[in-house]
Amino acid sequence: MTEAHAIQLCLKHRDPAGFEALVRQYRREAFGHALALLGNSEDAADACQTCFAKAFAAMPTLPQLDRFYPWFYRVLRNFCLNQLARRNTREREADSVQRHEETQRGATPPDLLCIQTDENQLVQRALTHLSAEHREVLCMKYFQQVRYRQIAETLGIPEGTVMSRLYHARRAFRQAFRELADTGAPSKGDAR
Amino acid sequence: MKNCEDYRPLIAGLLDGELDGAQTEDLNRHMVQCAACREEYDSQLEAAQLLDRASFQEPTDEALTKLWRSPYSRAAQLAAMALAIGGYLALIAFGIFEFMRDGTVDLWPKLAIAASVSGVLVLFTLVLRERLHTAKTDPYNEVQR
Numbered sequence: 126m127t128e129a130h131a132i133q134l135c136l137k138h139r140d141p142a143g144f145e146a147l148v149r150q151y152r153r154e155a156f157g158h159a160l161a162l163l164g165n166s167e168d169a170a171d172a173c174q175t176c177f178a179k180a181f182a183a184m185p186t187l188p189q190l191d192r193f194y195p196w197f198y199r200v201l202r203n204f205c206l207n208q209l210a211r212r213n214t215r216e217r218e219a220d221s222v223q224r225h226e227e228t229q230r231g232a233t234p235p236d237l238l239c240i241q242t243d244e245n246q247l248v249q250r251a252l253t254h255l256s257a258e259h260r261e262v263l264c265m266k267y268f269q270q271v272r273y274r275q276i277a278e279t280l281g282i283p284e285g286t287v288m289s290r291l292y293h294a295r296r297a298f299r300q301a302f303r304e305l306a307d308t309g310a311p312s313k314g315d316a317r
Numbered sequence: 318m319k320n321c322e323d324y325r326p327l328i329a330g331l332l333d334g335e336l337d338g339a340q341t342e343d344l345n346r347h348m349v350q351c352a353a354c355r356e357e358y359d360s361q362l363e364a365a366q367l368l369d370r371a372s373f374q375e376p377t378d379e380a381l382t383k384l385w386r387s388p389y390s391r392a393a394q395l396a397a398m399a400l401a402i403g404g405y406l407a408l409i410a411f412g413i414f415e416f417m418r419d420g421t422v423d424l425w426p427k428l429a430i431a432a433s434v435s436g437v438l439v440l441f442t443l444v445l446r447e448r449l450h451t452a453k454t455d456p457y458n459e460v461q462r
Binding site: 141144145148152153155156157160166170173174177178244245248249263266267268272273284285288289291292295296298299302 | 325326327328329330333335360361363364365367368369370371372375376380381383384385387
């Protein structure tokens with residue numbers, strides 16, 4: 126089944142077979158993006174489940190849809206950013222002293238993306254200290270290995286902005302990595 | 318006239334092989350003369366190499382399958398459960414009704430059955446009311462268990 130045919134089945138007939146085909150095509154990508162934004166696989170799976178359900182309900186109300194994933198990604202991204210905002214609020218309310226001690230001890234970060242080796246652990250921890258926007262663009266570039274054009278299309282921004290965002294993201298990443306390698310705790314330069 | 322700040326994002330494009338010939342030439346010409354931008358190129362390259370070496374942990378097929386289940390299969394499950402429970406309840410109600418109508422049975426067993434059925438119905442109503450009230454007012458609705 127082609128993507129266009131699957132989209133038509135969803136838009137006109139609310140056909141679960143069409144949606145199933147779209148989910149099969151994009152679920153790996155969606156999971157990777159949710160993981161990049163949220164930082165752990167359990168939250169990423171929950172986000173994907175919720176957003177697929179939202180998308181299935183919303184698709185028949187759309188007048189037209191040329192490509193599924195850029196639209197779905199906006200739904201997923203908004204959901205993940207809302208989750209992050211809620212999580213940050215909860216964390217601020219939680220015992221900050223305890224979290225500070227855990228950071229100092231080098232507590233294991235959430236299972237963001239990498240297979241555990243020493244350097245990978247540092248990369249992973251550095252990534253969790255970046256802003257969601259920076260983490261998102263780095264994950265698209267390095268773990269999903271897509272070109273600027275595809276990143277731009279998914280994020281709905283010009284290619285020049287992708288280049289600029291990647292530049293700043295790599296700077297922030299390198300700084301966080303260095304600080305973690307040197308002291309075990311990065312400064313609060315690139316807040317989540 | 319471009320300054321270093323204008324050239325810096327292009328360094329990312331150069332590393333990623335996303336610049337065209339003219340942009341590459343322009344940036345290289347600038348970097349030959351600018352030590353700060355050459356240093357920035359090295360920093361970006363170091364970050365890129367670290368990220369390139371990191372290994373992506375792929376989600377399993379099982380985890381991916383759980384991301385979406387067709388809502389119609391869930392609806393079918395609920396419908397089947399409702400039919401099964403409804404059938405049992407109808408049978409029980411029919412049995413009680415026939416028992417009550419039976420003229421050969423004494424009054425006392427009938428009253429005892431009526432009392433126990435009424436008690437179960439009242440208890441069920443109370444539990445249902447409490448559940449509905451909790452669902453409306455529970456402040457921990459969004460807490461994931």
